[in-house]
Every structure is written in C-alpha cells, then in structure tokens.
Amino acid sequence: MAVTIRDVARASGVHVSTVSRTFSAPHLVNAETRTRVLAVAEGLGYRPNRAARALTTGRTHNLGLIVADIANPFFPPLIKAAQAQARERDYHVFVADTDEDPLLEQELIETLCKQVDGVLLCSPRLSNRVIERLRAQVPFVVVNRRLKGLTTVLMDVGQGAGVAVEHVAGLGHRRMALLTGPAGSWTSGEIRQAATDRTAELGVELTVIGPNEPTEHGGLAAAQAVAASGVTAVLCYNDLVALGLIEGLRERGVDVPGDVSVIGVDDSLPGRLSRPKLTTITMPTAAAGRMAVDLLLATIAGPAAGAPPRTTVRLETGLLIRESTQRVSSS
Amino acid sequence: MAVTIRDVARASGVHVSTVSRTFSAPHLVNAETRTRVLAVAEGLGYRPNRAARALTTGRTHNLGLIVADIANPFFPPLIKAAQAQARERDYHVFVADTDEDPLLEQELIETLCKQVDGVLLCSPRLSNRVIERLRAQVPFVVVNRRLKGLTTVLMDVGQGAGVAVEHVAGLGHRRMALLTGPAGSWTSGEIRQAATDRTAELGVELTVIGPNEPTEHGGLAAAQAVAASGVTAVLCYNDLVALGLIEGLRERGVDVPGDVSVIGVDDSLPGRLSRPKLTTITMPTAAAGRMAVDLLLATIAGPAAGAPPRTTVRLETGLLIRESTQRVSSS
DNA sequence: CTCAGGACTGCAACCAGTTGCATGAAACAC
DNA sequence: GTGTTTCATGCAACTGGTTGCAGTCCTGAG
Structure with missing residues (x-):
C-alpha cells in the first residue's frame, strides 16, 4: 500500500539500487537521473522507510530519552530542547517516563535499545552497576549523574x-x-x-x-x-x-x-x-538537553569521527535572587 | 554483534522459524521445545528486533505523540499518562514538539508516519484540510479538536x-x-x-x-x-x-x-x-491521554476488532474554586 | 589504436525477522 | 493395515531498503 523504493524504480525506469542511492549517496548517481528519480518520488509521495533502512545500516536514527518524571517541571524544558536538537540532526526521539522506578527504568532501556542508536539518561535512579552492564548494549549519555568512563553532562x-x-x-x-x-x-x-x-x-x-x-x-x-x-x-x-x-x-x-x-x-x-x-x-536545562544530544550523536558516530570517547561536560548554574529570601529579621 | 534469532536457533538446534514462533505464536510450538528455546534465548540475552518485525508485519508497535509545546504545563501530565498507557500495551511512543508551528507539525507527521502505527495529535494547530489529507497515511486520534469522521477525545x-x-x-x-x-x-x-x-x-x-x-x-x-x-x-x-x-x-x-x-x-x-x-x-488531561491511546490502538486494530471506526469522547471538566475569585467588592 | 581509469548503473546478497506451505511423525478412526 | 487428522517443525519467499562487486560506456593518455 505504501509507496516503496521499487514503485519509484519502476515508475522512473531505473533499478532500485539507483533509487536507493539517490537518497543515501546522491553523489554516486548522475545528476540528470537523480533529478528525474526525485521528481518521480515526489510525485508518488515516496518516503523512505527508516525501519527498513535501519535493518541494513544498523542506524535507526532514533534516540531514547529516559526521565524519572515527565510531570516534574524540571524535565519538560530539557525534553523540548533535546527533541528539537535531535530533529535538527534528523533524529526522532522516544520519550519514556520511569515513575522514579529503577526496575522500570532498566526494563525500558532493554526494550528500547534495539530501536535506538543511543539513550539519554536523565537523572537516572539506576545503580551504577546496572548502568555499567547496560552500556554494552547501547551508547549512553547521562545527565546529572557522575559515572566514570561514560559521557556525562552535569549541571554544576x-x-x-x-x-x-x-x-x-x-x-x-x-x-x-x-x-x-x-x-x-x-x-x-x-x-x-x-x-x-x-x-x-x-x-x-x-x-x-x-x-x-x-x-x-x-x-x-x-x-x-x-x-x-x-x-x-x-x-x-x-x-x-x-x-x-x-x-x-x-x-x-x-x-x-x-x-x-x-x-x-x-x-x-x-x-x-x-x-x-x-x-x-x-x-541550564535546555543547554544540557542540546549538549547531551550532540554528545550522544558524537558517541554514536564513534571515535573514528574524532569525538572524544568519553567526556564530562560541566555546565554552570547560577543564583537567581527574587523575593523568597530576605535579610534575617533582627528579633 | 547483537544476538539474533539465528544465533538462538543455532544454539538450541532448531530452525529460525521455530524460534520466531516461540515468541510470536507460542501455541504453535511444542511446550518442551518452547521452554528450551526460551532458556537459550534468555541465556544469550536475546531481544527481538522490533524494526525487523515491523518490516514483515507492518506493525511497528510505536506511536507518535505530537504536541504544540512540551514546556506548556498542560501537556506533561497528558504525555505522561499516554506514554504509561502505551507501555502497558507494549507500545513505545515518539514525542515531538511543534513549537506551535503548523508547517513543522505537518513535516513531523509525514516523517514519523512510516515509523509508527498511529499518531496522537494534541491540540493541533494544523488546518482541518491538511489533517484530512494526512489521515490517509496513518491512523489518527485527535485530542481537543473537533473533526468529523475522525476519532477525537474532547475535554468539555x-x-x-x-x-x-x-x-x-x-x-x-x-x-x-x-x-x-x-x-x-x-x-x-x-x-x-x-x-x-x-x-x-x-x-x-x-x-x-x-x-x-x-x-x-x-x-x-x-x-x-x-x-x-x-x-x-x-x-x-x-x-x-x-x-x-x-x-x-x-x-x-x-x-x-x-x-x-x-x-x-x-x-x-x-x-x-x-x-x-x-x-x-x-x-482531565491524564484520562484524556489514556483514553486517546486506547482509542488509537482500537483504530489501529481495525474495525474488524469490533472497534467503532470513529468516536467522539467528551470528558467532563469542572470548576475548582480556590482563592483567586471573590464576591465583588461593594465599592 | 589500445589500454587505463572513471562515472554510472544493474545484479544479487544481505539485514532480522514472519509466515504460507510442505513434510514427517504420531494419533486416531475405521 | 490403511487413510485421515493433528501437531510440530523445516523450507523458502518476502518485507524495504543498502551495498560490494561487476559490467558498460566514455574519455583521455600513450
């Protein structure tokens, strides 16, 4: 029912591999062919199937974002920023809420990890030992938790x-x-x-x-x-x-x-x-969200891409003085 | 690198199809074989690859949740509830923020729709015409927008x-x-x-x-x-x-x-x-989130499953009188 | 004129599962 | 003893893309 790469191939008179390449390696196909294929694809409303692509490339272009409690107002700005940054990089993000439950957190990571290229753990409640074990399955970036050997974003x-x-x-x-x-x-x-x-x-x-x-x-x-x-x-x-x-x-x-x-x-x-x-x-929640996504993507790209394999980023915090503090009364 | 169905098959001396069936159609495999396969799978740490499964079944077991602004405190409780309900039903959810931008909203739906079985649109800013067009691509449930012919959850x-x-x-x-x-x-x-x-x-x-x-x-x-x-x-x-x-x-x-x-x-x-x-x-944001997910899953299952193809659910609202209202001053 | 090399494109295998069909064995009825 | 089910499993094709390899054509160098 959905229009596939083969439909586009048939309609534009080229082999499926050529269609595939017009999308994933445009420089390998003749400019003229490319524009024709693109036109046909556009006309048919073709959209690449990311799941299928993931199967061969091993890249899902999805990220997981795990937080303790979405309803805690600390998280929404972080989620918003992370998600926006991810979209900028052509990634989609799964958001999961653990209800502050370490077991659920672990279960979530395990079921999610096959579908994502990396996971952002925000203020995890999981023990370091478990995180250590899980990191073998999927790249992590951790926000607000110190963990040696892992890329972390800390708000100081x-x-x-x-x-x-x-x-x-x-x-x-x-x-x-x-x-x-x-x-x-x-x-x-x-x-x-x-x-x-x-x-x-x-x-x-x-x-x-x-x-x-x-x-x-x-x-x-x-x-x-x-x-x-x-x-x-x-x-x-x-x-x-x-x-x-x-x-x-x-x-x-x-x-x-x-x-x-x-x-x-x-x-x-x-x-x-x-x-x-x-x-x-x-x-700096929004900054942390953006930074964490970028570090995660760098980790995924691998050390080959020149990214330091493990980093600790410390972001500054500040004091905002408003009305709830006052000079001590002289009584 | 990751352990696949074939690794499990080899290790337990059965064909891949038998392994596949132990997970997706357990009643078709001998109880003894099943327990053996499950034991081997457990030992190897096998987790089914949902993306691969999606390729043949057409069911990704993912949902999309699109909101105007995650940081608006109206949404987090809804997201939390929807996401929890989805997990209960063995679904994962992509959360996307449109920044109140209709164009971004449309783009998001289009790129997401290949990866999800259905989309939850919360307080969409999109025109009815566009929604009408998009619904051909993927099942929708809409929250807080009246749209004939579409399943909607309204807070009255x-x-x-x-x-x-x-x-x-x-x-x-x-x-x-x-x-x-x-x-x-x-x-x-x-x-x-x-x-x-x-x-x-x-x-x-x-x-x-x-x-x-x-x-x-x-x-x-x-x-x-x-x-x-x-x-x-x-x-x-x-x-x-x-x-x-x-x-x-x-x-x-x-x-x-x-x-x-x-x-x-x-x-x-x-x-x-x-x-x-x-x-x-x-x-009733949490109730709306849960209800919307259930309606969406029913829509996905199809009318064959006895679900009414289109429904409008109206949830009651109420007035909570606290301190910001008072009898008019007699001045 | 020949040969090397580059630019394009097609072929086919592959990713990790699912599923219709076929096969074989056991159980059962007659 | 034969024919018919039923149950369990294997075989192989298929999902929608990607990619290494090979073939074709063209260009330019020698």
Whole structure:
C-alpha cells in the first residue's frame, strides 16, 4: 500500500539500487537521473522507510530519552530542547517516563535499545552497576549523574548551592536547613556536599532534613520539621519542594520571607509564577538537553569521527535572587 | 554483534522459524521445545528486533505523540499518562514538539508516519484540510479538536466555562472579560462560545480580549487592556495566562481577588502553587491521554476488532474554586 | 589504436525477522 | 493395515531498503 523504493524504480525506469542511492549517496548517481528519480518520488509521495533502512545500516536514527518524571517541571524544558536538537540532526526521539522506578527504568532501556542508536539518561535512579552492564548494549549519555568512563553532562549545582549559602549568610542568617531529594539523586548529593562545605566555612549551622519526595508534597511534609528546627533559611532540593515548604510554613503561620528565607533549585515555571517569587538556583536545562544530544550523536558516530570517547561536560548554574529570601529579621 | 534469532536457533538446534514462533505464536510450538528455546534465548540475552518485525508485519508497535509545546504545563501530565498507557500495551511512543508551528507539525507527521502505527495529535494547530489529507497515511486520534469522521477525545471545557461564568455571576460580578488563546485553538473557541452564551443568559457584560499568546507573557501583555476595561472578573484561556495576568495587574496596583477575580483553565501545577491559589477549570488531561491511546490502538486494530471506526469522547471538566475569585467588592 | 581509469548503473546478497506451505511423525478412526 | 487428522517443525519467499562487486560506456593518455 505504501509507496516503496521499487514503485519509484519502476515508475522512473531505473533499478532500485539507483533509487536507493539517490537518497543515501546522491553523489554516486548522475545528476540528470537523480533529478528525474526525485521528481518521480515526489510525485508518488515516496518516503523512505527508516525501519527498513535501519535493518541494513544498523542506524535507526532514533534516540531514547529516559526521565524519572515527565510531570516534574524540571524535565519538560530539557525534553523540548533535546527533541528539537535531535530533529535538527534528523533524529526522532522516544520519550519514556520511569515513575522514579529503577526496575522500570532498566526494563525500558532493554526494550528500547534495539530501536535506538543511543539513550539519554536523565537523572537516572539506576545503580551504577546496572548502568555499567547496560552500556554494552547501547551508547549512553547521562545527565546529572557522575559515572566514570561514560559521557556525562552535569549541571554544576554544587557551585550554585555554594553561592546560595553565601547569599543566605550575607543576609545574616546563622542557622539554615537543607531539604534533600531522593536517595539515588546525584544532584541532591552535590547540593548537600556543597552546602555542608560552604556552611562550615562561613560558620553557619546546617540542619539536613531528608530524603524528601521531589514534589510539593515533599516540601509540605517537611514543613513541620523545618518549623521545629528553628532555622531562618532553607535550601530545597528543587522548586517544587520549596513551594510546598512555603505553603506548609504558611499554614503554620510562618511567613516567607519574613520569618524564613527559602531557596529552590531549577528555576522552573511554578517558581517564576509563585508569590513570593522564588529565589532559586538556575539550571541550564535546555543547554544540557542540546549538549547531551550532540554528545550522544558524537558517541554514536564513534571515535573514528574524532569525538572524544568519553567526556564530562560541566555546565554552570547560577543564583537567581527574587523575593523568597530576605535579610534575617533582627528579633 | 547483537544476538539474533539465528544465533538462538543455532544454539538450541532448531530452525529460525521455530524460534520466531516461540515468541510470536507460542501455541504453535511444542511446550518442551518452547521452554528450551526460551532458556537459550534468555541465556544469550536475546531481544527481538522490533524494526525487523515491523518490516514483515507492518506493525511497528510505536506511536507518535505530537504536541504544540512540551514546556506548556498542560501537556506533561497528558504525555505522561499516554506514554504509561502505551507501555502497558507494549507500545513505545515518539514525542515531538511543534513549537506551535503548523508547517513543522505537518513535516513531523509525514516523517514519523512510516515509523509508527498511529499518531496522537494534541491540540493541533494544523488546518482541518491538511489533517484530512494526512489521515490517509496513518491512523489518527485527535485530542481537543473537533473533526468529523475522525476519532477525537474532547475535554468539555465549554461546560466548565459555563459553570465558571455562573460562579462569577453568583459572586455578584456584572462585567467580565475573556482572554482568548491562539487563533487555531478549538479549546479557545469552545470557551468563547460558552462564555458568550452563558453571560448573555445571566445578564453579564462580556469583553473579549485576544488572541493572546498561551503563556504567562500573553497574560502579562493583556493586563493593560484588562485594567482599562473596568471589568471585575476575568476568565483566561489557561492557567499560565491567568498567572501572567495576575502578575500584570499587581504591577498596576490591581489586587486579585480583591479588585478583580481571575479564573484559569487546566488546573496545572503553577496554578496550584501560586498565591493566591488559582480558581480554575479542571481538565482531565491524564484520562484524556489514556483514553486517546486506547482509542488509537482500537483504530489501529481495525474495525474488524469490533472497534467503532470513529468516536467522539467528551470528558467532563469542572470548576475548582480556590482563592483567586471573590464576591465583588461593594465599592 | 589500445589500454587505463572513471562515472554510472544493474545484479544479487544481505539485514532480522514472519509466515504460507510442505513434510514427517504420531494419533486416531475405521 | 490403511487413510485421515493433528501437531510440530523445516523450507523458502518476502518485507524495504543498502551495498560490494561487476559490467558498460566514455574519455583521455600513450
């Protein structure tokens, strides 16, 4: 039913291989023949079948993009950028959501890998050991997870967290809390490390509360502990947790930023539109998405193409000061 | 390099066709042989190649999901649900973002259609004529667009909009504005129709402002016009527009809900986390995603499978009253 | 005039599966 | 004991492209 290369061949009076070459190796066919074949193909509405092509070439021109939770506002900008960049390079992308479940993540990778040339793992919850085993099956690029021997794109959230601590200390706060994220999260570990180091240097007392669910519910649930801890500033795993926390504090009569300053991470849409506008650590999600796709394609092309086989790209983060942080009240 | 059906056949001493059948038609092979083949396959780490299978069966077991803008918080829950439902049915899904560009949308459908068994079009910006032409190439299910002869899933936003108008009227408002969305949007048209009808019935004066960009910028940009119009209530195309509007009004010293009541559409994350919490029309996005996938699969299976060839499913919406609407001030 | 080389194009095998048909053996009925 | 099913499996063609090899024709050098 669909028009194939053979239909085009018949209609233009050449062999199928010539038609094939007009599309995949145009320089090998006579200019005149080429234009004729192209005209016929156009007329018939021929579109090459990528699956069939993949069978011989071993290149599907598809990528897999695996994220923990599509609904988490951190991911959509990354997905959008990755997908746009891929299309630019003539690749399509499968998007899969693991629901924060490592087993599902693994299963997904295994079923997907036959259909894709490479997989982008964003903030994986999988253990390093499993990733190590899976990388034999398909090229990987990992976002926000450190893995030696693998190409990774990291958002240097530790740097931003350090700046955030400085900001808070500069406002006179002496006791702060950190709401951590899920146990397997590299980002959470980085934030924690940086916060621990920087608070120690600056003589700020740090209370670590967590792990917390990476959503507004996590923040809401932690409000009690935060209120009880007596801190005047809180750094949260992400914007959602921060917004949930602010909500929870408000319910307890604690004002943000009047009584407690709150900082999020991601610079996501809800934080931009909330009230008070959230002071947050900006994450270069779109850049990371684009970069990850390009690195993945380079990895696929192979070391022959001059691509360094393994790279670690660190992208800068920053602190965006808005309304949820304030000089400590002199009470 | 990858282990194929022939490797399994060789290792288990049967013909490739027997191996093929153990996977795609197990009842045709002897139980004993089957278990042996399965054991060998497991041992070798064999995974069927879906692309190769697709070549003969014509079924790729892939779906395409096309949305206008992944970063718009309306879509992620829908994508998440659709993708989860598809996986449940052993389908993978390509997600593509059209950047609200009809041409890109068309191009995307055309390149994707050879690789998928069906396409889910969410809030398409494409003209009906083009969709009509493309449907010959690949089965469609359309979300939030009315198209005769095509299976569609509609969120009955008109109903919700009617209830919203009643709510506002019940609070004593006599002059309200409607901020419409993009020109091609079916949803926007539905809201407008319902708002026009219901305000007329209830003796409320309606000012229509638009089209507006479907983001917070659209709302921000419309704030001037709203402030100048003298209305005391505004129904917005979506939550983002509503939040942008609230922000813009605040900049002009207009309080929400004190001076003006604002209602959004979508019940998206930012609206839940904003301040005041947004009164909004709830959209059954997750249900729509799941339903659309099931209808698409039914369409693919063909009328032979007992599926009605064309269906229109209308899902109910509702009004979620939170903090951004208030009884009109008696000034 | 001959021969080498290059530019095009056709031929046919191949990719990893699926499937209609044929074959063979066992089970069953008569 | 023969004929008929039934079950399990093998054979080979087929899906839609790609690609190494070979053949043809043409051009230019010697």
